[in-house]
Amino acid sequence: MAIVFRQETFRDDFTYRNSPENIRRFPFPFPDDNYMYSVNMEPHVKGAAGTVFENLIDVDEHYISEMADRALVLKADPLRYQALPHMMQAQWDTLELLMEQQAAGYPEHFTLEKNGDRWRWINRPLGIDDTFTFGDLTTLPMEPLEYISRQTQGDITIVDQRDNNLWMDAGMVTTQADWSLDFDVGMNFMEWHGPVPLAHQQGVFERALKFLLNMQLGKPIRRYNWTMTINPRLDTSPENYPKWGKDRTTVTPENVGDKVHLRVEVQTLWRLPRSNALLFVIRCYLMNMSELVTVPKWANRFHRVLGSLPTELVDYKGITRYRDVTVEWLSKYDDGAPTSAGTFPD
């Protein structure tokens, strides 16, 4: 069934909203009524229809508007796209994977035709129909990673594997939760996770790195991350913090439902075939509190998660100013009943 794409904004007048159907498929990340870090990785396999795991690269009703927002970010700040020179093979790997997955999942919207190295890519939502030679840079209007990441929801980074470590050597990052690709490009796994509190002491990153180094082709994995954002703003970059920082002071008991958003990242990781690099797709989903409480189980659980969050994490996630008012608002929707197992709506 063809997706009905919404026309909406992630800045200025913030017209972004989720349709009722899209709320039901939101990747609610909390399996329990409280939260702590864990190496929460699981195989990235197809899930039920009506979930974001129906296809391995998810395309939803926000596709066209998210791509328009990315183009605006890049126009203002081209440094959001970076690729070190040795990553070209991994760029082509990434282009192939994202074209194949989107074409397989949404044949009514995307088509990939391969005739040897001569490929034709049709992206109907964005009105693109390009023919190019795979591996020949001169046949694309821009580098392969930039080309395909302007047509894929989610931030994309490619990490090189060498010296028993992972190195963030390329990426397109315009929908990030307060980290700078320009600053982090070239860093290894421990370095780019440097600012994260608590998890280092718990050995989370050592275990995660060991796991990732052993990832195999054809066996992608996924994990969740989450934070909160005021207004449905995709670009909460440190670069633009002077623009969005003030938003955090605008929350009142009256506007919590519209302004306060749960921001969930579904991170999928894939071994790439030719370069042996790893592809990280960091897909951001936003849902405001009014939308969230339309699912009673989520209203109960999120109220409890947010209320019991350790102070260090409250500060790190930048939600200190509006946590209490949000918990208070949510309390009206928590009926005190036990929540059912799993993350999906009842």
Added chain:
Amino acid sequence: MLVEPIKSRPVYKGITVDPRARRHIFVLEGEGANALLEQKDKLTPAILAETDILYVARGSVGRGYEEALAALDAGSDWTAPTVETLLFRLKVVLGSADMGTRLYIAGTEGFIGQAMQIALDAGMDYSAIPTEHRGSLARRVQCVHCKGITENVTTSPFTCTHCGLSLFVRDHYSRRIGAFQGVIIDAEEPGNVPEPEELYL
């Protein structure tokens, strides 16, 4: 000493002369001169004959080391007037250096970072370059907003010398940029800037 557990910050393990190297290039700033001078006993005439010293004083600190370095009688010994001129010469020197060359860097963290950038651009592997921190704890900081770099930052917050925003120094270091990350401190409450603290003297 630099003891904070900052995961992204390089570890400056100290310099020991590598007797297997065929050529030694010492890049020294201010009190970094001591990193070489204190190894006099390891500096045989054969090693010294293949040693190049590029030195720059650091403001009023480190004056007087020129004579001590000259007294080593190294193969070459040059005192740069500024960090910038030293880095320019280093780029040329590394461009013609061969495989047996060992580069050593000592001085403040900002200086090490800048010399390391030149070395990385020349294709050297950072893990093969001995470094030693000497002198001030001043930090080199890149403004994450305008990307401008401010040298010798000793306080947090400080004012970006490029865009004028008040920045706090995040404990996050980029080797590629050779700097810590500076982030606006009053984005949420414009104008509410705490008094600067001398954290990195």
